[in-house]
Amino acid sequence: MYGFEYTTPTKVFFGPGTEEKVGQILREYGASRVLIHYGSGSCVRSGLLDRVIASVEDAGLWCCQLGGVVPNPHLGKVREGIDLGKRERIDFILAIGGGSVIDSAKAIAYGLAEPDLDVWELFEKKRKAKAILPVASILTISASGSETSNSCVITNEETGEKRSYNDNIARPAFAIMDPELTMTLPDYQTQSGCADIMMHTLERYFTRSGSMELTDAIAEGLLRTVMKHALILREDPSNYDSRAEVMWAGSLSHNGLTGCGNDGGDFACHGLEHELGGMFDVTHGAGLTALWPTWARYVYRDCLPRFVRFARNVMDIAPGASEEETALAGIDALEAFFRQIGMPVTLKELGIDPSEEEILKMAASCARANGGRKGSARVLFEEDMAEIYRRAR
Amino acid sequence: MYGFEYTTPTKVFFGPGTEEKVGQILREYGASRVLIHYGSGSCVRSGLLDRVIASVEDAGLWCCQLGGVVPNPHLGKVREGIDLGKRERIDFILAIGGGSVIDSAKAIAYGLAEPDLDVWELFEKKRKAKAILPVASILTISASGSETSNSCVITNEETGEKRSYNDNIARPAFAIMDPELTMTLPDYQTQSGCADIMMHTLERYFTRSGSMELTDAIAEGLLRTVMKHALILREDPSNYDSRAEVMWAGSLSHNGLTGCGNDGGDFACHGLEHELGGMFDVTHGAGLTALWPTWARYVYRDCLPRFVRFARNVMDIAPGASEEETALAGIDALEAFFRQIGMPVTLKELGIDPSEEEILKMAASCARANGGRKGSARVLFEEDMAEIYRRAR
Numbered sequence: 211m212y213g214f215e216y217t218t219p220t221k222v223f224f225g226p227g228t229e230e231k232v233g234q235i236l237r238e239y240g241a242s243r244v245l246i247h248y249g250s251g252s253c254v255r256s257g258l259l260d261r262v263i264a265s266v267e268d269a270g271l272w273c274c275q276l277g278g279v280v281p282n283p284h285l286g287k288v289r290e291g292i293d294l295g296k297r298e299r300i301d302f303i304l305a306i307g308g309g310s311v312i313d314s315a316k317a318i319a320y321g322l323a324e325p326d327l328d329v330w331e332l333f334e335k336k337r338k339a340k341a342i343l344p345v346a347s348i349l350t351i352s353a354s355g356s357e358t359s360n361s362c363v364i365t366n367e368e369t370g371e372k373r374s375y376n377d378n379i380a381r382p383a384f385a386i387m388d389p390e391l392t393m394t395l396p397d398y399q400t401q402s403g404c405a406d407i408m409m410h411t412l413e414r415y416f417t418r419s420g421s422m423e424l425t426d427a428i429a430e431g432l433l434r435t436v437m438k439h440a441l442i443l444r445e446d447p448s449n450y451d452s453r454a455e456v457m458w459a460g461s462l463s464h465n466g467l468t469g470c471g472n473d474g475g476d477f478a479c480h481g482l483e484h485e486l487g488g489m490f491d492v493t494h495g496a497g498l499t500a501l502w503p504t505w506a507r508y509v510y511r512d513c514l515p516r517f518v519r520f521a522r523n524v525m526d527i528a529p530g531a532s533e534e535e536t537a538l539a540g541i542d543a544l545e546a547f548f549r550q551i552g553m554p555v556t557l558k559e560l561g562i563d564p565s566e567e568e569i570l571k572m573a574a575s576c577a578r579a580n581g582g583r584k585g586s587a588r589v590l591f592e593e594d595m596a597e598i599y600r601r602a603r
Numbered sequence: 604m605y606g607f608e609y610t611t612p613t614k615v616f617f618g619p620g621t622e623e624k625v626g627q628i629l630r631e632y633g634a635s636r637v638l639i640h641y642g643s644g645s646c647v648r649s650g651l652l653d654r655v656i657a658s659v660e661d662a663g664l665w666c667c668q669l670g671g672v673v674p675n676p677h678l679g680k681v682r683e684g685i686d687l688g689k690r691e692r693i694d695f696i697l698a699i700g701g702g703s704v705i706d707s708a709k710a711i712a713y714g715l716a717e718p719d720l721d722v723w724e725l726f727e728k729k730r731k732a733k734a735i736l737p738v739a740s741i742l743t744i745s746a747s748g749s750e751t752s753n754s755c756v757i758t759n760e761e762t763g764e765k766r767s768y769n770d771n772i773a774r775p776a777f778a779i780m781d782p783e784l785t786m787t788l789p790d791y792q793t794q795s796g797c798a799d800i801m802m803h804t805l806e807r808y809f810t811r812s813g814s815m816e817l818t819d820a821i822a823e824g825l826l827r828t829v830m831k832h833a834l835i836l837r838e839d840p841s842n843y844d845s846r847a848e849v850m851w852a853g854s855l856s857h858n859g860l861t862g863c864g865n866d867g868g869d870f871a872c873h874g875l876e877h878e879l880g881g882m883f884d885v886t887h888g889a890g891l892t893a894l895w896p897t898w899a900r901y902v903y904r905d906c907l908p909r910f911v912r913f914a915r916n917v918m919d920i921a922p923g924a925s926e927e928e929t930a931l932a933g934i935d936a937l938e939a940f941f942r943q944i945g946m947p948v949t950l951k952e953l954g955i956d957p958s959e960e961e962i963l964k965m966a967a968s969c970a971r972a973n974g975g976r977k978g979s980a981r982v983l984f985e986e987d988m989a990e991i992y993r994r995a996r
């Protein structure tokens with residue numbers, strides 16, 4: 211088992227109605243002037259925003275709002291939030307939404323804690339953040355795990371670059387997780403979320419590191435649990451227990467737990483997907499499933515024992531004539547599962563058809579963003595990245 | 604799935620040699636005057652204490668030491684630590700050891716943060732703590748999980764009462780976990796630790812709550828992992844990977860993760876064991892295994908689906924003619940496993956033979972300490988507690 215550092219300070223309040231006490235919790239965390247950040251307005255239409263404002267004001271706190279965060283959240287909105295936050299002397303940011311809104315809130319929080327910072331420099335890896343304003347969320351989409359993770363992904367809409375910046379100081383103060391708030395999500399969003407959750411564990415699972423048996427047991431249990439409940443939610447989107455299992459899995463899948471003892475994980479699919487997201491604005495989970503089968507068939511020979519283990523313990527594949535056969539059957543089975551939950555497994559199914567020029571541009575950008583190489587199951591270079599995009603079409 | 608709150612702020616530094624940087628880490632956490640707290644002196648003999656002092660002093664921090672913590676740590680030592688800490692204006696406590704030393708450190712930290720507090724009042728549940736000094740540990744025994752948990756168990760050696768006080772403010776600032784430091788433990792200590800680790804998850808597992816599938820998958824994976832590596836460590840105590848799996852399991856087993864979504868867990872065996880520990884000063888893990896089989900056979904009918912699930916998913920029992928038969932086979936199998944790792948499964952094997960009078964005294968004390976009732980798999984009253992002690996003899 212490799213050595214590791216593990217820190218998950220975010221306090222989780224999980225269960226129905228937990229959002230009602232958000233004002234009181236914010237006060238316990240020392241908030242006084244709160245920016246409430248949200249997305250497309252579904253929390254306006256559902257009345258959730260009003261309930262949150264009432265709870266915040268009942269607790270004697272001041273708040274203002276900034277909505278309009280889009281999937282693959284934009285740097286422009288982040289800058290708008292920073293300007294607003296400075297003007298209103300905000301000391302706490304509360305995100306209502308999923309990963310896009312929480313990530314946008316984190317980026318604004320970096321900008322407010324260091325007023326002279328050009329926040330995009332963090333995502334360009336030109337410097338590290340020195341501080342961040344406290345952030346918390348009321349989660350309405352189970353997917354990104356951003357509610358407890360250290361990660362933040364922002365798209366510069368002017369350049370088409372989607373970039374991540376991970377820093378433990380960005381782990382939120384608290385997360386309010388009420389599974390009932392996710393019941394009205396469209397099936398495609400629910401399933402994209404399940405795919406994203408699975409991918410956060412898969413990226414940590416397919417490595418060439420040594421033994422990490424407890425971590426593997428947790429990872430495999432998490433994957434099986436999400437797969438089971440993703441299927442239930444296709445038929446019964448209001449199933450509370452399934453919504454709860456998926457929501458809790460989303461947090462555990464990306465807070466670091468499913469990677470303790472590995473070599474840092476692979477994350478090549480995430481790197482490749484970020485280029486798709488930046489160039490074509492696709493749904494993150496769907497972008498990941500559109501790439502995964504191709505990626506897996508491209509790399510599995512270099513990481514055969516893990517692909518065999520995955521096939522046996524997660525996909526319940528009987529051992530084949532050879533390890534290769536078992537591994538490939540496991541990949542086929544996950545591909546079939548992705549199809550079963552309505553996710554694309556090729557770029558065409560994702561609705562995009564990148565030209566050779568676009569593929570070369572994405573591969574170059576992905577390589578540049580990752581210091582020329584990405585991956586652990588197999589280390590990918592620029593030409594590998596281009597080839598995976600090609601084969602995924 | 605029940606609602607829950609979950610907070611595990613302790614930062615984990617896991618891996619070989621992590622203790623060398625303890626001074627620098629303490630400084631990052633704002634420590635300046637550190638009380639180094641330890642037990643029987645094995646850390647003196649091994650040279651660990653000297654290395655830690657060197658690291659602390661190299662970081663420019665002042666420190667003093669207080670050793671002599673015993674298993675089932677004494678209130679007297681806690682009071683001695685509080686006196687020393689006040690005199691030396693200590694602002695951080697570093698425990699080197701296992702659960703006894705860390706718990707003693709936590710109790711001292713409560714006393715130093717509230718100078719007018721009689722710390723035993725916390726354990727008598729007469730009041731809640733308002734504050735605590737920061738605590739951290741260098742873990743040398745995998746067992747209690749106290750390195751990341753909110754719990755603290757102290758024995759009042761004058762009255763023979765062993766009492767717990769759980770409070771999230773007592774979660775340590777950081778935990779340094781180097782599996783190599785546990786390699787020289789005697790087998791009995793290693794196996795008692797494995798038993799304790801398993802029990803922390805079993806106490807959360809045997810409840811009559813609703814669905815908690817991800818939590819169950821994690822719990823079952825943890826139990827299987829610990830059982831496997833406990834057996835390896837009987838033969839090969841220097842096996843790094845096994846030491847690492849057990850050490851990490853120890854933290855995850857008692858930080859709350861394996862109970863997320865349950866009804867709070869059962870913990871009757873812990874309640875019953877605390878009386879044994881207070882009266883007879885037994886090793887905690889061994890006291891637990893000496894009670895568990897009797898407890899399980901006393902309660903399983905009231906919690907049958909969980910005992911069947913345990914038999915199938917953890918003990919790998921084929922389904923019997925009836926659910927009762929499957930459940931009992933699972934209990935038999937865990938009892939056999941405890942024997943296999945050298946743990947007692949009766950009070951006689953634990954080396955004690957309580958009189959009827961002592962049994963009634965322990966049952967009365969256990970009932971009193973727990974508001975008259977304890978348990979979830981089956982709620983136990985004073986007469987049930989006495990009967991379990993009797994049958995366990």
